[in-house]
Amino acid sequence: MSLQLSDEFARFLADDVNLNKTRIGTLETRVETIERFIESSTWTPKIREFSRQGSWAHKTIIKPPGNRGFDADLLVMVEPEPGWSAADYVEKLYEPFRASGTYREMVSRKTRCVVVTYAGDFSLDVVPCVVGRQTYFGKEICNRYEDAYEGTDGKGYAEWWDGRCRYASDDSLREAVRLLKYLRDIKGTFSAKSVLLTTMVGERVNAFDSVLGTLPDAVTTLKVVVGRLDDHLKQNPTMPDVRNPAWPEESFTRHWDADKYANFRAKIATYRSWIDDAFDEPDRNESIRKWRRVFGEAFAAQTLMEEARAIRGTMATRAAVPVVGDAVALVRAAGREVLSRIPATLPWVKKIPWHMAPTLTVNVRADVYNARVGGRRLGPLQSGEIVSKGRELLLSAVNNLGNPFPTDYDVRWRVVNTDEEAARQVSNLRGGFYKSEAGHGQRWEATLYRGPHWVEALLIRRRDKVCVGRSERFFVVVE
Incomplete structure (x- = not known):
């Protein structure tokens, strides 16, 4: 049976996809104002009706990505004006808008319409549509560049x-x-x-x-x-x-x-x-990860942040006695063994994409520095040890003798953040794979967010892109 995550999709549609009711209400109000403006303007064609068109009318309008505005279409259905060519309907509709103190700086023209732009919100394409010029029911929009009529039937x-x-x-x-x-x-x-x-x-x-x-x-x-x-x-x-x-x-x-x-x-x-x-x-969890591949980080973002904040509660089930405080206080009081209680398959943790054939032992070694460039080494860090915020960690993937791997192998790092501070923005939770950028088999990471986090080193054989070794989770607890 498929797992449809109906609650997640309902929230995703409401929060990220659908244009919210406030903006639709603003659109409706401003369109009514523009309709009254056109009716009382010097534009002479007899108006039969105004008609909503496009995604707005079809109820498929969506919230634009980022800070972009959305587009809406308004057809002005008019009777033929004697002596006018197709271009006249657009050009002469543009004139009263340009003469208006309200719309002068908001109006422009496209091929078939006058555009009123409300900066940062939406643009309204006002499209003259001539009805009954050739046949009683015929509808034509007007191409001002070619001075030609083009048949259409938006209502149909x-x-x-x-x-x-x-x-x-x-x-x-x-x-x-x-x-x-x-x-x-x-x-x-x-x-x-x-x-x-x-x-x-x-x-x-x-x-x-x-x-x-x-x-x-x-x-x-x-x-x-x-x-x-x-x-x-x-x-x-x-x-x-x-x-x-x-x-x-x-x-x-x-x-x-x-x-x-x-x-x-x-x-x-x-x-x-x-x-x-x-x-x-x-x-x-895997279904959420896969839908996020389809729709990006906004999908199930709230759920991921809620689960990241709940890490402390998950860890607390391993504590022998009640502990007051956050996840860091819990580790300090109950010991680093409680970190193993954190699930390894959280929804934001990406699945390993390489074929797995583990034959080699991979360990993670970490050294703490006070700065990434020209910094002083402060000492080694063991998995689960508590480290101060604002430090730089040099992570190295080594074999069971403590030596780096030959250049026949690449090391990729899975970096996973959890807990309250990282969860304030879903992209901070990470969970993906990163290259060794500090040298062969080495990577820098900063201790930015209070709470328990972890890294894993994956050893990838270059000739066939097979993962031949994977470290245990190396926990970094930031206070």
Whole structure:
């Protein structure tokens, strides 16, 4: 049975993926203000209605990565204005914004729209859409550079997408698309416009999914649709023409080319294998690690920090008597043997990626310095000994005679932090593998965070990249 980590995904969607309700509320308020501004401006076309478009309307809008703002689209549906060309609708809409003291420094133009930018928050594309110029129901947006009309049907597309979403339980399909868009943005390894990505996903579901219940939640839906998308891409080695299901004259692949498609095809295959691996993993900690490979360090970050803070409680179960104080006080009172109680398979501890064939003994030797450059050696450090914060440790991997290994081998170091101070930011917990940067088989590490931490040395044979030796955990307790 797959371990879906439903609570983790619910928190991840709420905290990191979904655009929060406050920002959506701000968007709605400002859009209403802009609608009133346009209606009372000198722009003369008769307005039929305003229509939300794109990810905002499709409910797949996500929180932008970093400090970037998000984009939203507003169509202004208007009747044809006698004597105007396509370019006039955009150019003349731009004029009242430029004349406004409020919007003058916020407004710009793109090919088909006027853009109002709220710095650090969002940009609103205001898109004139002419209705009934050639046929009563025909809708056309306006390309100001080519002075040409381009057919579209945003409302029809939204209705098509809503229909597709009804094949999945609740908001599962929308949430799966948000997760896929987050993956696109956080990895930055492929490019696909949101409407193209949404369409390719929407085309992979059908009424049988509703009957059979194959899309019951966001995580399962993500696995299913990415798998089907990968299968579809494998069947199409050359770029297919993806069109607007509601307006087949509109191609969504017009901004793609063969190279972008080939890269997208390859990356989806990779991410499909990662998602399947994470979804099928029965061990909770390993499943978290695998999902973090997919979605990055934000996934389950709160859980990792909570577990890091709980290390003291885990260690305390080995103490013979109750101890007042933190993990360092516990080690001082109960002895370094309590450190063995710390689990070696914490969620942020990465799995060893090399093939294991241990035949050689590897030990860790540590020396304490007061500075990394030009510092004075203060003495050796034994595993589990308490050391002051602000020191530099020179770690060396040695054999059972205390000698370094030949240059036929590389030494990689797994460095793991725990406890309250390191847990204040999930990236401080580390858990990955690092090169020997201080010389052959040697690495510097600083004692930055109070609490118990550990390192391991792994001996990698260069000719075949096999791990032929691994040290015991070497504990460093920082006070």
